[in-house]
Amino acid sequence: MRRADIKNIIEAILFSSTEPVGIEQLNIAINEELSPKEIEKMLTMLIDEYKDNNRGIQIIKVNDKYQMCSNEEFSDYIKNVVGNPKKRYLSxxxxxxxxxxxxxxxxxxxxxxxxxxxxxxxxxxxxxxxxxxxxxxxxxxxxxxxxxxxxxxxxxxxxxxxxxxxxxxxxxx
Known part of the structure; x- marks a missing residue:
């Protein structure tokens, strides 16, 4: 499988998942014998592409897992459509x-x-x-x-x- 295809598969998985996804999970889903370093390199490329193009979505790292979410820069526009997310007020x-x-x-x-x-x-x-x-x-x-x-x-x-x-x-x- 071509590297570009693998990177696109990783992107599709992150887009579809509601929870952060680990490198091991991605490797199992891709069904390729890739090293964790190779998958991490592709994730870094995706993260950089989103940043460099100032996209509306971004990929964040959470405890050695990755998740796709909206770019915080556009939160005011998102609120116009989906409303204000529940604010957490902690005593x-x-x-x-x-x-x-x-x-x-x-x-x-x-x-x-x-x-x-x-x-x-x-x-x-x-x-x-x-x-x-x-x-x-x-x-x-x-x-x-x-x-x-x-x-x-x-x-x-x-x-x-x-x-x-x-x-x-x-x-x-």
Whole structure:
């Protein structure tokens, strides 16, 4: 199969998917013996083509996966047709809890409550319902407490592609 065809297939898959797609998934779909580096190179070419031509859509990277979305530059025009997307307003308590989870993950509810000094049941439900965090499993200790992690939706909200891009925290006061 020609490289141009493969690049077009990757573009079609990203366009059709509502969730970010990984390189391994793309390789399976293409059914070719391509290295991850080759697929990543084609993705980079697509990303650059969209940027260079100031297209209405773009490809973003989220946690080593890729997703097609509208170009933020044209958001006002999009709102004229599809309306204003739901804005997320997070209370101070919810925001504090989300920040703690982001930097301390994986973390249990008990660990969160020890850090914050208050119960976190309602805040955890709000963050889970908002798809900003998820239950990532249970610890293998007494009570088998649930551990929480942030989602790809959290990364999209912050417009970063991985947790490594979170600003560092200064411990000096």
């Amino acid at each position: 101070q308590a919810t925001l504090e809890t989300l920040i703690i989870i982001a930097y301390k993950q994986p973390i249990t509810k008990n660990e969160l409550e020890n850090i914050r000094g208050v119960k976190c049941d309602k805040v955890l439900k709000t963050l889970t319902d908002s798809e900003l965090i998820y239950e990532a499993g249970r610890l293998n200790k007494t009570g088998k407490p649930i551990i929480y992690r942030t989602t790809d939706e959290f990364l999209k909200l912050l417009q970063i592609d991985s947790l490594e891009k979170l600003p560092s925290i200064s411990t000096q006061v």
